[in-house]
Amino acid sequence: MPRTTSAEDYQELGKTYYKQKQYAKALSAFSNGLEAAKVPTVSLYDYRAACHEKLADFTAAVKDGREAIRLNKRDVRGYLRTASALQKLNRMDAALGIYKYGMKNVPASHQDYKFLQKMHDNLTRKLSPPKAIDPFTILPVELVELILAYLPFRNIVNTLRVSKGWKHYITGRPNLWRDIDLSEASRPVSRGFMNKAVNYAERDVTRVALHKFHHTDMIPRIATACRNLREVEILSSPGMLSETFVQVARGAVGLKKFVVKPDITLDTITQIMSQRPTLEHVEFHSVIGKQVHVEWQGPFRQLHTIALNSDASRTLIGGRLFEQTPNLQNLSLTGWKYGFNFGSDLHPYPYNTIPALLTILEIKRIDLPIFPPLPPTLKRFVLHPSKPLFLPSDSSVLVEITPSGQAPITTVPAWHYAHISHLPHLTHLTLCEMGNLNPYFLQILLDRYKDPKEGGDASHPTANNGGAPLQHIWLCGVLDPAVSAALFSPTGLFAASPRILTPALQSLRLPSLPCTDDDIEDLVTMKPSVVDSLQVADVSSTKISGASLKMLVDAVPQLQFIKADNCRMVSSRDAVTYVEGKGVGISCKMNDGIGAGGGKKVRYG
Structure with missing residues (x-):
């Protein structure tokens, strides 16, 4: 076969x-x-x-x-x-x-x-088209690194996936890893990634922002290993102990800025500051615990910014923080409940303990019995108390300063601290939740000054402040019944001071005030014009109609945004469409809900 x-x-x-x-x-x-x-x-x-x-x-x-x-x-x-x-x-x-x-x-x-x-x-x-050339192959190394430095940290991490060449190049550039910003992390960050990032920076990390990082035991070690670490921001801290915050401050010998958004106690804050008295900027956004007494172990001579935010149930007494921060420039206090003891540190301040260099002061959601004293260096002042602060129509009215549940400590004229506040540099003024708003009070605050050495009371002559024009003003509250309802008339609220309506004005906010179409017409037709530099107008909860929106966008050349929420006289979308057609942003939302149980929200823009 x-x-x-x-x-x-x-x-x-x-x-x-x-x-x-x-x-x-x-x-x-x-x-x-x-x-x-x-x-x-x-x-x-x-x-x-x-x-x-x-x-x-x-x-x-x-x-x-x-x-x-x-x-x-x-x-x-x-x-x-x-x-x-x-x-x-x-x-x-x-x-x-x-x-x-x-x-x-x-x-x-x-x-x-x-x-x-x-x-x-x-x-x-x-x-690939001829122009699709890998920039790493043709551009100078210095230029590529400069371009990459403008990318957010999340984008830097994403570029590691482009190719092995890109990964090798980027991980070999320590400068790109010195700012480890996890603020945009969408998933938990691994221990391995953090180790690699620190090593890519050759342990020369200068700033770290932590979010979705559960391995809190690593944070003090990173703070100790990176000797040039200047800024630490903790945006979330699952499972982090108070001692860990203190260890970070202790280990980071060059730390200048410390921001903590999760819950933290005042006792932990004082330990942090005592461990690192060279701090320049501190922010604590959620102070918890009913602290009754605080001892600040200063002095903190380099500290220029403090933000302490809590809720209305927290009380802070004692410690004299301001006396130990001679160079404080920026102070933000939100949500505190005070005993209103003049000997306490935070409010009302003794006149001679106000930081001499303070330029920004923000007081929000705090129960105030009286208008606070203000330093002459102030450029930005924001006052938004937790409940309306009523301004007596007569400066001679006396007000008792009374701690909660105690006898009155002292009695002062209602506008005493407004009289003795000399504010020649103030350019940003926000007064919200004001009762009995009146031109006379604004005139005293902005234009008249009584030297406290001479008593600072109504019996002494006034002097003109000669201050800078306001660039940003926000007034919200209820007008004194005796005040003219025409806001921009010669006797109106905004005519109280020559510093208010000037060509320097950039933002004008008057929500809930009795503003009408006639007021807007008065504003835009003033001679000489005071709206040439105006960029933002807030007329929410006022009586203006769509005609005012059209007047604003036609008469204000630099206008960028109008906020007109809850303006019930704006009855159609025509005016909103007109504003948008002029290239100006606008918010015009109407809340028709009845009571707190809900309602209907109609969005006009």
Whole structure:
């Protein structure tokens, strides 16, 4: 019986012919092998496709390559052979698709996977337009680093996935890792990533903002290891102990700015500041615990910014913080409940303990019995008490200063501290929740001054402040019944001081005041004009109509935004559309809810 030639024999014969460059004979041998095989193999199709390519029959080569893929999707040879033939047919997009399909199906552990990926990358670069050039390959190193420095930290991390070259370049630039900002983290940050980031910076991290980082035991170690760490911001602290905050302050010998948004006690705050008296900027956004006495272990001669935020149930007495912060410039107090002891540190201050360099003072959600004293260096003052502060219409009215549940400590004229507050540098004034607002009070606050050395009371003559014009003013409250309802008339509220309505005015906010269309017309038609620099107007909860919105956008050349929420006289969207058509942003929301149980909100803009 004659011997039958096997598929394996035909394959070996074909390989011999192929090495001898007898491609037609090799093609015939591989074809015979496929006919003799009980089950066709990837190797036979691959070899026959190679012969077709050598004989310039690229269509047949593509067909055999696809058969190889069909037989075994995890074998890289079918993809390489098919894509090669497609490229010779100038079907580049189809070839790129085959490479992508192969990278999807071939295991990354396959010995030829990297070669498949390389061919894919080479073709991708070839198909890219001429301008799509890797900037790292043509720009100077210094320029690339300067460009990357403008990217947010999250984008820096994302660029590590572009390519191995980019990753190698970026991780080798310590300057890009010195500000580790996790504020935009959407998922928990791993311990390994933080270790790598610190190492990429060569332990020369200067700022770290922590969010969604659960490995709180690492934070003190990072603070100790990075000797040039200047700023620490803790935006969330799952499971962080009070002692950890203190350890961070102790370990970071160069720490200048410490911001803590999660809950923290006053006792922990005082420990932080005693451990690091060289701090310049501190913010504590959620002070908890009913502290009755605080001892600030100063002095804190470099401290220029303090923000202490709590809720109305927290009380702070004693410690004389201001006496130990001679260079304090920015103070923000929110949500505190005070005993109103003149000997206490935070409010009302003894006149001689007000920080001499204070330029920004914000007091919000605090129950005040009397208008506070203000330093002459002040540039920005925000007063938004927790309940209306009623201003007597007569400055001679006496007010008792009484701690909660105690006898009165002293009695002073109602406007005593307004009389003795000399504010020549003030450019930003916010007064909210004011009762009995009247021009006389604003005139005393902004334009008249009585030297406290001479008694500072109504019996002494007044002097003109000669102060800077206001750039930002926000008045909210209830007018004194005796005041003219016309806000911008010669006897109106905003005519109280020559510092209010000037060409320097950039933002004007008068929510809930009795402002009408006539008032807006008075404002925009003033001569000389006082609205040439106005950028923001807030007329929420007033009596203006759509006509006022049109007047504002037509008459104010620099206007950028109008807030007109809850203006019930704005009855249609026509005016809103007109404002938007002029390129000015606008908010015009109407809350028609009745009571606190809900309601309907209609958005006009």
